[in-house]
Amino acid sequence: MDAGxxxxxxxxxxxxxxxxxxxxxxxxxxxxFGVANVPSGIWVDEQGVVxxxxxxxxxxxxxxxxxxxxxxxxxxxxxxxxxxxxRTVQPFVQQMQIEPEAYVxxxxxxxxxxxxxxxxxxxxxxxxxxxxxxxxxxxxxxxxALGEHLHGLGERVASxxxxxxxxxxxxxxxxxxxxxxxxxxxxxxxxxxxxGDWLSDVQRTGAADYYAPVDLDPRR
Amino acid sequence: MISETSQVPVEQLAxxxxxxxxAQGACRGEQCVPLPAGALHDGAVDLPAFAQRMSMxxxxxxDHGLWSLGPQGGGRAMTTVQAPxxxxxxxxxxxxxxxxxxxxxxxxxxxASW
Numbered sequence: 538m539d540a541g542x543x544x545x546x547x548x549x550x551x552x553x554x555x556x557x558x559x560x561x562x563x564x565x566x567x568x569x570f571g572v573a574n575v576p577s578g579i580w581v582d583e584q585g586v587v588x589x590x591x592x593x594x595x596x597x598x599x600x601x602x603x604x605x606x607x608x609x610x611x612x613x614x615x616x617x618x619x620x621x622x623x624r625t626v627q628p629f630v631q632q633m634q635i636e637p638e639a640y641v642x643x644x645x646x647x648x649x650x651x652x653x654x655x656x657x658x659x660x661x662x663x664x665x666x667x668x669x670x671x672x673x674x675x676x677x678x679x680x681x682a683l684g685e686h687l688h689g690l691g692e693r694v695a696s697x698x699x700x701x702x703x704x705x706x707x708x709x710x711x712x713x714x715x716x717x718x719x720x721x722x723x724x725x726x727x728x729x730x731x732x733g734d735w736l737s738d739v740q741r742t743g744a745a746d747y748y749a750p751v752d753l754d755p756r757r
Numbered sequence: 758m759i760s761e762t763s764q765v766p767v768e769q770l771a772x773x774x775x776x777x778x779x780a781q782g783a784c785r786g787e788q789c790v791p792l793p794a795g796a797l798h799d800g801a802v803d804l805p806a807f808a809q810r811m812s813m814x815x816x817x818x819x820d821h822g823l824w825s826l827g828p829q830g831g832g833r834a835m836t837t838v839q840a841p842x843x844x845x846x847x848x849x850x851x852x853x854x855x856x857x858x859x860x861x862x863x864x865x866x867x868x869a870s871w
Contacts, residue, residue, distance in 0.1 A: 538869050543848045545870040550848060559845035559853050561867070568827070569775070569841050571834025572867045581863040585840045585856065594866060648862055660838040667835035675830030676814040683818055683825040686759045695821060712869070719871035 538564050538575060540685050540716055563685050566591075567712055568678045571668035574711040574748065578640070580647060580657070588647070588657040590667040593748040595637040602630045622724065625736065632744035636751060643753050655755030666752070677706035681713050688720060696720075697730045704733070711747075714738065758826045764801040774826065775841040776811075778802065783811060786837025 538561045539545045550558050566572040570579055570591050578594025581587055605611050606624055615623070647654040658666065668674075684699035700717035707713065714733060718725040725735035739747055758765075758773040767778040776783045782791040796806040804824055808815035814827040829836060843855040855863070 538867050539871065541870055543846070543850070547848050549868075549870055557847065557853050557858075559847055561845055565843060565845065566865070566867050569834075569843060570865075575867050575869050577867040579865040579867075581840045581855070581858075581865065583860050583862060585859050587835065587838045587840055590835055591867070594864075596866075644864065651862070663838050664833060664835050667833045670828065670830055670832060670834045672812075672814070672830035674834075675812075675827045676816070677827075679814045679816045679825040679827030682759055682827070683816060683823060686823065686825075687818070687821060690821075692821065695818070699816075699818070715871050716869070723871070725871065 538566055538572065538712055538716070540564075540688055540720060562689070563682055564678075564712055564716070567710070568682070571670065572712065573668065573707075573709070578644075580644075582652070582657070586660070587663050588652075590663050592640075592666075592751045593635070594640060594751075595635045596641060597637050598635060599630060602627060629736075629739050629744040629747075633747045634745060634750045635748060639753050640751055656753065673706045674710075677703045677710065677713065680706060684717065701731065704731070709742075760804065760824045760826070761822055763804045763824055764798065765804060766801050767797075770802055770807075772844075783807070785841070786839035788836055 540562050542562050543560050546558070546560055564572075566577075572579075572591045574593070576594045576596075577591040578589070579587060579591050580589040601623055604623065604627070606620070606627065612620055643656040647656050651657065680699045681703035684696045684703060687699060688696035697717070700713065703710070703713045704717070714731075715725060715735065718728065718731055718734060721728045721730050727734040727737070758770070771777045775785045777785065778792070778797065779789070781789045783789070790811060793806060793810055796803050796810060804815055804826060807813075808826055812829050812831050814830060816825040816827070817823070818825070828834070840855055844852050847853050
């Protein structure tokens, strides 16, 4: 989900990648499924039926969360410009609710057992667990799409107006905010264009609430 | 869906939103919504009438001559478990349809560079 397109995404894709990688510049995954933060995972079965709606989907713990920044050797191994940023961000990342081990185990169970897996949800549960979409959030999606389109046309000032509107309409959507901030400042710090920035907003929300916990209780 | 006109051919509507206009109305997955007479003219939907009937927001940027039709509001983000026929470009720009993976289990992993 990247308005920067293939140019922004390609450096993160290994050359020997074995699965399709596609570019969602307009955040269609947000519009169609309600994805509002990354990384998010959606499970679709062999018949094209969604069996788990979007939820936090870390494949592993972020490596930098575990770095010992009090260890001189570790610090020396990092680019100097990254160390201050890591010192600021790391405590927040460590508080985030990330359970990759449980998520990956559930995913593997589904791959092995298909619809017999307790993690493959019924249609009713999938819809019930998908994000609520009040009218304002539907409007936010339309506003975001205008912002992204205008950004693509090089209409930066006009795009900011619509991105701001999407933020106003759905303040808890991280993809709208982080995408817009990053187009002005890649480190998502404070800017003149936007009221929020990553660190201030994480502090305001509380790092523990940055990701909703994944509910992996078997339901049947 | 972004459009430069308020009248959108039904094929384009289906491709961009997944809503197909059929005899019984606008349909997606198991859901069909009857359309009022004024919502269709010569194979094109009238976005204001369509949006109102479908509880979809329609924003208009008059300065740039753009319309933006949002998803249905008032319920939940997903209204059907049938995966939409989402088509997105690969890193080299070729269109790739989610439906090309039918017959396999799929994990859609949403991530970003930012």
